[in-house]
Amino acid sequence: MGSFKIIHTNICSVNCNFDSFIVLLHRLSFKCDVIVLSECWISKISTIPQIDGYTTYASSYSNQNDGVIIFVKSDISHDIITDTRIDEASGLLLKLGDDFYILAIYRSPSYKNIDYFCNSLDTVLSSLESVKTLILLGDINIDISTSSIDRNKNKYLDFMAYYGLLPAHFLPTRNDNCLDHVMVRSDRSSNTFVLDSHITDHAPVLFTVECKVNRVPLRTSCSKIDYPNLDQELSITDFGQVYLELNPNVATDTFIEIVTSVISKHTKVVPVPHRNYPIKPWMTPGLVKCTRHRDKLQKKAKINPQNAILQLTYTRYRNFCNKLLKNIKIEYEKQEFIKNKNNTKGTWRTINKITNLKKNNLPPTELLKCSTDPYKSLDQVNKYFADIGQNLADAILQKHKNETANTESIMCQTQMSINSMAVFDVDPSEIEAIILNLRNDCATGVDKIPTKVIKNSRFSLIPPLTHIFNQCLTSGVFPDSLKKALVHPIHKNGARDSIGNYRPISVLTVVSKILEKVLNTRLINFLEKNNLIANKKLLTKKLTAFKKNKII
Incomplete structure (x- = not known):
């Protein structure tokens, strides 16, 4: 069981002091699991700041200096309770397991009487009575130091004790006052440290507890390709079987099998170091x-x-x-x-x-619960995204099936081209130009052939690709293996366990993209030459999208 680390500080405006706080985090010899900032002045923030490797949540606010922001490490399974409301305070409730909750609070010093605060907090705490490990922390603005004469101290501590919450420390966090509390109810061993840092007039508080949480396994290794030796072997590889095939499907499958076998031969698995890299790249x-x-x-x-x-x-x-x-x-x-x-x-x-508009996309693990079995859930999600295109096409046909007469009338009024579209063979120079224009950071598809391999070894791969593409153009067949895509569900909004709240990102193979561009070029030339779209503005817009390989 490892030590779970939580750090809290009163940031006294995120806009002013967030970068300095990032420097403090970098100076620590470890990464905190949860980071809590209070008095964030959320009302003055246009976008909530992000930290790489963390998921961010922000509370509501009632005055200009209010607000709590929580950063949770992305590999930790968690839920945020969005309906947590506390009178005369702002707060967030973080669920890390059935028996582990963190309640982060900021209470402004402008509120002198704690009755409304305690009565409202009573509702929240009463719902968490069965939780074994509960941590309440934040800037409460009640001095609980041993020498305190704060009139609200005893009432506040008695209220906390009623729910089994005891102070983890009485150390001063602002001048000689203990205003930044850590109240704990747990049978786990824990430690509290007040850090000697002077970003604001409040000292950060670090709390560690021996508690186990569910984590998404980190990637411990990655594949590394030896490109020079790979290029050398591909230059002497025999692609004779590809040239003998006139069937585009068989030729493509043979090509992919040969290339992937050579790649695997020159690929080794190396461990991924998990050193304490800079939280922000500008850190020096x-x-x-x-x-x-x-x-x-x-x-x-x-x-x-x-x-x-x-x-x-x-x-x-x-x-x-x-x-x-x-x-x-x-x-x-x-x-x-x-x-x-x-x-x-x-x-x-x-x-x-x-501008902090970049969001950390979390793995859609909630979709694994669509069915009782994770494998059945995967099949269900895959079927949903695989059928989206067909369902949309069927809906359009159904909508317009009674408009045949109107469609025929429109076609009669439209100038038809007497020319047919001729698809000419592709030559090696055209394929080379397409390959050189591919982005280096293109994601690999199902075949796992990277763009860099195609680019570096293009002189060896262009001849068999030319043969395959010409067979495709001659027979009018787009190979089945090039139609397969890796689908990544990206959450849009709403409940994360609903498939309809995700949009699919389909990643095709690099070879598929090259063939698409070959067909794209011929289609554009035909449309431009025959002026098939009457609306010039629409023609320009659509051709621009075609040239950029966008869906229109």
Whole structure:
């Protein structure tokens, strides 16, 4: 059973201090399982910030400085209880198992009487009485330190004790006051640490508990291809069986079998290191060292408040660190735009990262519960997405089956072309041009042949591909193996256990994409030459989509 790590801090505005908090996380020698931020000023945030490898949730708010944000490691199975409402506070309830809950709360200091707060919280806690491990944490703005004279202290602690929640610490978190609480009900061993950090006037609190949670297994290995040796072997590989086949299906299957066998021969499995990589890519060792020195100066300044020189030195160095952090981040973002200046997709990827519009897509594990058996659930999901196209086509035909007369009238008014569409053979130079224009980051399809293999070994692979494609054009057959796609369900909105709330992303093989572009070129030439679409604007729009291989 491992140690489950939770860190909480009053961030005093995410817009102002989030980047500094990220530096603090990077300085830790481990990654926290759950990160809780309070007093987030959510009302002033256009988009909630993201952390790679974490799923993000944000609470509602009632005033400008309200709000709680929770980050949960993406490999942890969890649920967020969305209907958690607490009067005079903002909060989120996180379920990590049937017997493990975390309740994160921020209560503003503007509320002096705790009666409304306790009465509302009573409803939430009473529903969790059977939970064995319950952790309530956040900035409650009630001083529970041993020397506290806060008039709400005893009433608050008595209320918590009624539900078996006891303070995990009484250490000061803001000046000499203990305002950032960790209240625990558990029979598991735990530890609490107040970190010496000065991002805001509140100290972060780290809580660890020996508790087991369900995790999605991390990938422990990956495949690595030896491209130079692979290219060398493909150059001497005999594709004679492909040239002998006149059946496009058999020729394609033979080609794929030969290439995949050579790839597997030059592929080795290597372990994936799970080191503590930077949480943000703009993080530098120099920046981390700078923040360490800043914190040392802060300690000295705190011990010697009368030393004017030390106070001035700390203030100047703190401002220097803050400015350095902003400049490093801005320069990184600038370089990302320069790197992707000719890549529209890369530019939008950078924009989404900077503006926090990029969402961490969680694996759709909820779809495994569509049936009593996971394998039956997979079959059900696969059938749903496989039949979407056919069902849509049938619906359109059904809708227009009574409009035959109207359709014939329209066809009579439309100028018909007397020319038939001739599909000419493809030559190696055309295929090479198509291959060179393929993106390097294209996902591999069912055959697991990467784009990089096709590009690097194109001189060896173009001749058999030319033969296969010409057989396809001659016989009018699109090979069955090139019709297969890997379908990735992407959640749109709504309940995650409903198939209808997902959109499918179909990943075809690289060979299939090349053949599509061959056919695409011939179709475009025919449409342009014969001017078959009367509406010029519509023609331009549709041809642009065709040229970009988009569905229209």
